[in-house]
Structures are given as C-alpha cells and as structure tokens.
Amino acid sequence: MNMIEVKGLSKSFGDLLVFENLDVEVKKGEVLVIIGPSGSGKSTFLRCLNNLEVPTGGTVIIEGEVLDFKDKKHVRDAIEKMGMVFQNFNLFPHMTVLQNVMEAPLIVKKENRAEVEKKAKKLIEKVGLGEKYDAYPSKLSGGQKQRVAIARALCMEPDIMLFDEPTSALDPELVGEVLSVMKDLAKDGMTMIVVTHEMGFAKEVADKVIFMDGGKIVEDGKPEDIFTAPKEERTKAFLEKVL
Amino acid sequence: MGWKGVFVIMDLSNLKSILPMLLQGCVLTLQLTVLSIVFGTIIGIIIAMMKLSDNKIISSIGNFYTWVFRGTPLLLQLFIFYYGFPAIGVELTAFSAAVIGLSVNAGAYMAEIIRGGILAVDKGQFEASKALGFTYGQTMKQIILPQAFRVVIPPVGNQFISMIKDTSLVSSLTLAELLRNATDLGSSSGNPWPPYIVAAILYLLMTTVFTSIFGVVEKKLSVY
Numbered sequence: 001m002n003m004i005e006v007k008g009l010s011k012s013f014g015d016l017l018v019f020e021n022l023d024v025e026v027k028k029g030e031v032l033v034i035i036g037p038s039g040s041g042k043s044t045f046l047r048c049l050n051n052l053e054v055p056t057g058g059t060v061i062i063e064g065e066v067l068d069f070k071d072k073k074h075v076r077d078a079i080e081k082m083g084m085v086f087q088n089f090n091l092f093p094h095m096t097v098l099q100n101v102m103e104a105p106l107i108v109k110k111e112n113r114a115e116v117e118k119k120a121k122k123l124i125e126k127v128g129l130g131e132k133y134d135a136y137p138s139k140l141s142g143g144q145k146q147r148v149a150i151a152r153a154l155c156m157e158p159d160i161m162l163f164d165e166p167t168s169a170l171d172p173e174l175v176g177e178v179l180s181v182m183k184d185l186a187k188d189g190m191t192m193i194v195v196t197h198e199m200g201f202a203k204e205v206a207d208k209v210i211f212m213d214g215g216k217i218v219e220d221g222k223p224e225d226i227f228t229a230p231k232e233e234r235t236k237a238f239l240e241k242v243l
Numbered sequence: 244m245g246w247k248g249v250f251v252i253m254d255l256s257n258l259k260s261i262l263p264m265l266l267q268g269c270v271l272t273l274q275l276t277v278l279s280i281v282f283g284t285i286i287g288i289i290i291a292m293m294k295l296s297d298n299k300i301i302s303s304i305g306n307f308y309t310w311v312f313r314g315t316p317l318l319l320q321l322f323i324f325y326y327g328f329p330a331i332g333v334e335l336t337a338f339s340a341a342v343i344g345l346s347v348n349a350g351a352y353m354a355e356i357i358r359g360g361i362l363a364v365d366k367g368q369f370e371a372s373k374a375l376g377f378t379y380g381q382t383m384k385q386i387i388l389p390q391a392f393r394v395v396i397p398p399v400g401n402q403f404i405s406m407i408k409d410t411s412l413v414s415s416l417t418l419a420e421l422l423r424n425a426t427d428l429g430s431s432s433g434n435p436w437p438p439y440i441v442a443a444i445l446y447l448l449m450t451t452v453f454t455s456i457f458g459v460v461e462k463k464l465s466v467y
Contacts, residue, residue, distance in 0.1 A: 090371035
C-alpha cells in the first residue's frame, strides 16, 4: 500500500519556480532519502507534504486520502499522521523535555495525562535521554535536542516521519547519535522520508533514493544503483563532489 | 522667599493628620493601576492579534485603534468618557470612567508591546506547532504567548510604572486618588508643600516596590 503518493506536484513562490511536476510514491515501511544540492527544492517538497507550504499544483495523497489544502480541519487531521523533524529542532524552549514530548498528545489529541506521560517517558528513554526529563532545551546539546524532537514527533504516533536535514545544524561529533536513532526507527518499520546530506545514512538505510536538482527529480532508484552506477551525468557530478 | 522658606517646605508638624488621607489616595491609585493594566493587557492581546492578522480589514481596525489612542492625550480620552458619554445618555461613575479611559489607553500601548513580543518568537515555533497538529489558537495559547510573555515583562513593567503616575490625571475627574488628596490637603491647610512632598515619596515608594516585583518575575521566568 502507498503511504504517500504525490502526483504532478509543483510549487512556486511568485515567479520563482521551486519544483515542478514531481511524482513520488512511498510504500508502508519504506525509507525514502532525498539528496541533491542546496536550492534544489528538496526541503520545500517535504514541507508541501504536511501543509507547511501549500503546493501550487498537483496532488498529495496520504494513506489513500487526497489532501484538500483549502480545508484547514481536514488538512490538520491528515497531517496528524505525519511527524516532522526540523533542521533547527524547534523544541519549545519554555517547556522541559518531558513537557515538550507530552504537549501535542495532550492538547491536540486530548489524551489522558497519565497515559501520555508513560508513553512520553518510554520514548525519551528510547532516544537515550532518560535522565533528562526535567531539563530545559537550552541545557541540551544539539544532538540531544534533535533526539527530543524525534521523541516529540513519535509521541503523536505518526504513520510517517518526515526529516528535513535533521543533522545539518549539528556539530560533526553529534551527527552519529541522531542517525542511530533514525536507523532504529527504520528498523522498527517506520515509513520515512528523509532529506539529508548524509550519504552514508542514505546508502545504509534507504530503500529508495531520489536525486533532485533544479526542481526536478533527476534520477531515482535503489541506493546501490544510485551510488555505484548513477545513470545521469548530473547525479555523477553531484556524488563526486559529496562522496 | 527667605531662609524661612525652608521651614515651610520641611514643615512636617501635621504629618499625622495628612498621612491617613494620602494613604487612602494610594489605595485608589493602586486599584486604578492594577485594574487598568489587567484590562489594558486583555485589550492589548486582542489588538495585537488583530494587527498581526492576514486579514487586511481586521489588521487595519487594530492599527486604527493604536493610532487613535496613542495619538491623542490621555486626559482628553478621560474627559470624553467622563464628560462626553453622559451627554449621549451613558452615565459613568468617575471610577468607571477612569478605569475605562486608562484601560483603553493602556491597551494601545500594550498592543504594541505584545505584538513585538509575538514577533520576537522564532517562526520555527509556529512551524513545529503546525506540524504537530495544533490549531492557530492552541499554538498562540500554549506556545507563542508564553514565550512572548517573557520578552514583554520588562516593557510591561515600564508600562505599569507609567500607569501608577498616569492615574494622577484622574484627579481632574474628582476622584480622590493620591494627587487629588494632596492638592486638597494643601489648599485646606494653606501650605501645599508637606502633602505634595509626602505624595511624591509615596509615588516613589509604589514605583520602587513594583519595579522590584517585576525584577523578581523577570528572574523567575529566565529559568530556560
């Protein structure tokens, strides 16, 4: 079954075309990694999937349901199935780690507080921050913040996780701890779409890789094909630079 | 004025008789200050949200509000509520006219302060909230306003201090607040100095106390 199906998706800001006519399918449990140079439209594409940007054309289908971007309530319900992790973490600075993770299930889903707390603690434990429940984000390292952000997204029990350059703002020595949480998640069967510059992660974890450049999908395929035998010149040139 | 003037100024012989009335004036001054800051904050939040709205009509109403109430004298606004409204059939007591006038005026200033506070919150906070499924109202209430709150504490403190002093304007609405009582005591005793000096000390005391209260709040909120 397709968890996400994107047909002919386009986005422009005024006269500036960001991407055009994208077709993407992600099956349940699949990990899709999107690579490409800066400004190729990868992040904007990801943001169009959960309504942070409204696409200018095409359709987004989440678990068989067409997103109607004009219907706010409907979009909100649909994107509840998706968790998002940002480059800059975007943790709530006025809340502790535990409060950060508990907030959305409590407020958005109106779940029972005791159960949310149990679930949140389990997730914080899972990302390796069991001793940090009561810490404020300002007291955490970048890698720790990003792991809290992942736990926060997971606490809404999403079917799909979107990662927008999750390690780009991190010091190199902190990248590993975040990637390892993401690998565990993939192993557990989470459907994931990851925009990243971490080629090692893409090779190891991705089921499918898309190379985007200039607002178009230049090439897509299995990671072993893309990384070892890219068909397109542009893909070759890009990989030579980053690998 | 000769050296005897010093005795006129420093004459505190009737302190005991003037102090009770001045302290009563302080109570009214504080009541007016607290009430109008509370109502002013509520008005300020609403106007700030209106000014930040994407809807042009709503945001222009908000802009119009601050334009009018920040651009005209507070005393004139007080006169309109106290003298103007009865002429169109709305009788207000001096106290309610004062509270309404001060709140409406404070609301215009608070709106600007709160708008600044909201704009100071990182836009990633809006995005994270949206991605987690929060409605706009939930985002404001749970995420944005609490963070804006911390940013606005110092300017709100300023506003509060100004308000303590601005309440003296309602002495012209016949309300027996601190300045009015000081003036009355001065004219009945023939020497305005003692009540005015004691009133000044009381104003300083009140502003000092509230300055330090806001200082404590600011410190408490900087835990993160």
